[in-house]
Amino acid sequence: VSDSIVISIDAMGGDHGPAVAVPGVALALERLGGRKARFLLFGDEILLGVELAKYPAARAVCEVRATDKVITPDEKAAQALRRGKGSSLWNAVEAVRNGEANAAVSGGNTGALMAISKLLLRMTGGLDRPAIVASWPTMRGVTAVLDVGANIESDAAQLVEFAVMGEAFHCAVHGSVRPTVGILNVGSEEQKGHEEVREAHRILRDAGLNLDYRGFVEGDDIAKGAVDVVVTDGFSGNIALKTAEGLARFVGSVMRESFTSSLRNKIGALIAGPALRQIRERLDPSSVNGGPLLGLNGIVIKSHGGADARAFANAIRVAADLAFSDYAAQIDRNMKQLAAALPGHVQQEEPGARAGGETQ
Amino acid sequence: VSDSIVISIDAMGGDHGPAVAVPGVALALERLGGRKARFLLFGDEILLGVELAKYPAARAVCEVRATDKVITPDEKAAQALRRGKGSSLWNAVEAVRNGEANAAVSGGNTGALMAISKLLLRMTGGLDRPAIVASWPTMRGVTAVLDVGANIESDAAQLVEFAVMGEAFHCAVHGSVRPTVGILNVGSEEQKGHEEVREAHRILRDAGLNLDYRGFVEGDDIAKGAVDVVVTDGFSGNIALKTAEGLARFVGSVMRESFTSSLRNKIGALIAGPALRQIRERLDPSSVNGGPLLGLNGIVIKSHGGADARAFANAIRVAADLAFSDYAAQIDRNMKQLAAALPGHVQQEEPGARAGGETQ
Numbered sequence: 001v002s003d004s005i006v007i008s009i010d011a012m013g014g015d016h017g018p019a020v021a022v023p024g025v026a027l028a029l030e031r032l033g034g035r036k037a038r039f040l041l042f043g044d045e046i047l048l049g050v051e052l053a054k055y056p057a058a059r060a061v062c063e064v065r066a067t068d069k070v071i072t073p074d075e076k077a078a079q080a081l082r083r084g085k086g087s088s089l090w091n092a093v094e095a096v097r098n099g100e101a102n103a104a105v106s107g108g109n110t111g112a113l114m115a116i117s118k119l120l121l122r123m124t125g126g127l128d129r130p131a132i133v134a135s136w137p138t139m140r141g142v143t144a145v146l147d148v149g150a151n152i153e154s155d156a157a158q159l160v161e162f163a164v165m166g167e168a169f170h171c172a173v174h175g176s177v178r179p180t181v182g183i184l185n186v187g188s189e190e191q192k193g194h195e196e197v198r199e200a201h202r203i204l205r206d207a208g209l210n211l212d213y214r215g216f217v218e219g220d221d222i223a224k225g226a227v228d229v230v231v232t233d234g235f236s237g238n239i240a241l242k243t244a245e246g247l248a249r250f251v252g253s254v255m256r257e258s259f260t261s262s263l264r265n266k267i268g269a270l271i272a273g274p275a276l277r278q279i280r281e282r283l284d285p286s287s288v289n290g291g292p293l294l295g296l297n298g299i300v301i302k303s304h305g306g307a308d309a310r311a312f313a314n315a316i317r318v319a320a321d322l323a324f325s326d327y328a329a330q331i332d333r334n335m336k337q338l339a340a341a342l343p344g345h346v347q348q349e350e351p352g353a354r355a356g357g358e359t360q
Numbered sequence: 361v362s363d364s365i366v367i368s369i370d371a372m373g374g375d376h377g378p379a380v381a382v383p384g385v386a387l388a389l390e391r392l393g394g395r396k397a398r399f400l401l402f403g404d405e406i407l408l409g410v411e412l413a414k415y416p417a418a419r420a421v422c423e424v425r426a427t428d429k430v431i432t433p434d435e436k437a438a439q440a441l442r443r444g445k446g447s448s449l450w451n452a453v454e455a456v457r458n459g460e461a462n463a464a465v466s467g468g469n470t471g472a473l474m475a476i477s478k479l480l481l482r483m484t485g486g487l488d489r490p491a492i493v494a495s496w497p498t499m500r501g502v503t504a505v506l507d508v509g510a511n512i513e514s515d516a517a518q519l520v521e522f523a524v525m526g527e528a529f530h531c532a533v534h535g536s537v538r539p540t541v542g543i544l545n546v547g548s549e550e551q552k553g554h555e556e557v558r559e560a561h562r563i564l565r566d567a568g569l570n571l572d573y574r575g576f577v578e579g580d581d582i583a584k585g586a587v588d589v590v591v592t593d594g595f596s597g598n599i600a601l602k603t604a605e606g607l608a609r610f611v612g613s614v615m616r617e618s619f620t621s622s623l624r625n626k627i628g629a630l631i632a633g634p635a636l637r638q639i640r641e642r643l644d645p646s647s648v649n650g651g652p653l654l655g656l657n658g659i660v661i662k663s664h665g666g667a668d669a670r671a672f673a674n675a676i677r678v679a680a681d682l683a684f685s686d687y688a689a690q691i692d693r694n695m696k697q698l699a700a701a702l703p704g705h706v707q708q709e710e711p712g713a714r715a716g717g718e719t720q
Binding site: 139186194218222224235238239243246247250251258259262267269273274275276 | 513553554579581584592598601602604607608609610618627628630631636
């Protein structure tokens with residue numbers, strides 16, 4: 001665990017480029033407390049210079065790395081792999097690969113970010129693609145739900161990996177000491193669901209991992225905050241997440257409609273306006289910006305393309321929390337324990353920089 | 361299409377038995393308009409007599425069929441199949457099988473209702489178990505989502521059956537003339553998702569069914585009401601539904617919290633109270649009671665166990681809408697069209713009463 005880290009930023013990735021990335025860095029800097037960080041900003045030298053001139057405190061800890069290539073939002077992953085070398089996204093990830101940075105943050109094309117990260121950093125375990133974790137607001141705090149979109153079909157061993165990675169993520173980013181873990185299913189009885197979830201359940205229950213595993217949970221347990229980490233395949237996880245995001249927006253429209261339906265309601269809404277504005281944000285899983293790509297030999301954080309400076313700063317905070325923590329070592333310990341408990345479970349050990357604060 | 365129907369009621373099935381079933385019938389009766397219905401009430405003769413005495417209009421169209429056996433909520437399906445004969449649930453379904461009733465309504469044990477319905481009525485197509493459809497409130501009205509819990513793994517042909525059944529359901533119960541249909545997936549591009557959804561997509565696009573098929577939809581399209589019928593396997597469908605139900609309850613708790621956080625908000629909430637109370641109900645997919653078990657040779661409606669008289673009346677209305685419509689014939693036509701377009705797709709033709717208004 002390091003007391004000083006370097007974060008590489010793909011400053012051209014989001015919809016607003018350096019105009020959001022630089023103020024995002026400035027905001028993140030204020031919130032780091034006593035922790036020390038430096039930043040490598042990859043992107044257009046002139047645009048970055050203009051923005052940095054407005055934020056002297058940020059400029060003092062930023063180094064600009066000029067790039068003139070950008071990966072567009074609609075570029076296919078395969079194309080980004082072929083022609084992406086030298087782009088701001090590629091170089092930000094490569095800085096982690098080379099040991100120059102402890103973590104990378106990008107608001108760019110998700111498919112390209114996953115493909116390039118996988119190519120440059122390699123996967124640590126048995127996943128085909130990096131997993132994406134959502135930090136989902138609940139009645140009790142934040143629950144980490146994974147995978148929410150990358151791995152369409154997941155076998156039992158991959159679901160167990162999600163449990164191990166999600167648990168370490170919740171410790172590092174949401175400050176839990178011992179997060180509880182559940183597998184998403186259509187009922188809580190042992191015989192429910194398909195073979196993959198039942199097998200993952202047996203492994204988590206019996207393999208003696210250092211995890212507080214609580215068994216199956218159902219969809220309504222997410223918002224309840226019944227457990228801190230919810231494990232699911234990328235197909236069901238993506239559908240659950242998007243369904244919830246859609247419902248949160250529906251809440252907004254129903255509230256607007258209800259509160260303009262009569263003079264009495266209009267007056268009530270006028271008085272309670274600030275509360276109404278907060279409600280949608282409290283509900284929406286997409287309001288917490290900064291999802292790590294899990295399962296890589298290195299820390300890569302995906303920010304929403306449309307993030308504003310405040311949201312981008314949150315993605316940087318997630319990167320810093322992971323880089324300052326012993327997250328990578330914690331995953332490593334549990335994966336080794338798993339390999340020992342299940343000799344049949346193959347864990348690929350790849351060469352290359354391991355995540356965490358080892359490069360400084 | 362009949363102008364007079366008979367509905368059989370499992371009066372002991374819900375948490376409150378005849379005390380909800382009978383007032384439910386009375387309420388439903390008021391809302392049938394010019395349509396004529398009679399009811400067969402299966403359950404405890406004395407309890408039913410006491411309740412019917414309070415509702416003379418209902419008593420005039422109800423016939424009590426005494427049963428003294430009840431299937432409990434925690435009974436396993438296999439046990440219910442062995443010892444359920446002669447129970448209120450069994451006999452209500454049997455009345456449909458015998459041609460005495462056009463539809464059955466039960467608030468009893470879901471697993472038992474599915475197993476007994478499958479045994480007595482048989483499945484019409486290639487499903488292993490009846491599908492459950494949720495009537496999901498959206499920004500534009502109501503979207504039918506199926507399957508939401510019965511069929512854990514669904515192949516392409518089964519997903520296509522859901523589309524055909526869901527479309528006929530939306531016409532009959534929600535009054536659409538030509539409902540739009542989509543398949544739930546993790547993206548709208550053709551290459552997204554697993555093989556089953558991509559194959560179902562190809563069939564619905566190319567098989568020349570008389571369906572307004574719109575391609576893939578994502579989780580957030582449900583609350584938007586992007587299409588009228590959303591097709592999904594029972595695993596993802598159940599997770600989406602329960603996630604949304606959980607979030608709707610979370611809305612309630614966030615609103616309570618927001619509106620008691622300051623004096624100003626308290627006053628606003630006091631004034632806008634009625635609007636606040638409506639909001640949660642408008643959002644919650646479980647607030648629309650009465651889900652048919654689809655894919656059976658006959659109409660069987662599942663009511664929530666905890667339904668009150670108003671909700672039970674809604675389940676009866678769904679039964680009546682289906683029985684009065686040409687729903688069964690519409691499904692039949694599309695399934696025959698499907699069989700002709702896809703010679704490899706086997707459709708089991710079972711003997712026995714076909715659903716709809718044929719028995720009167």
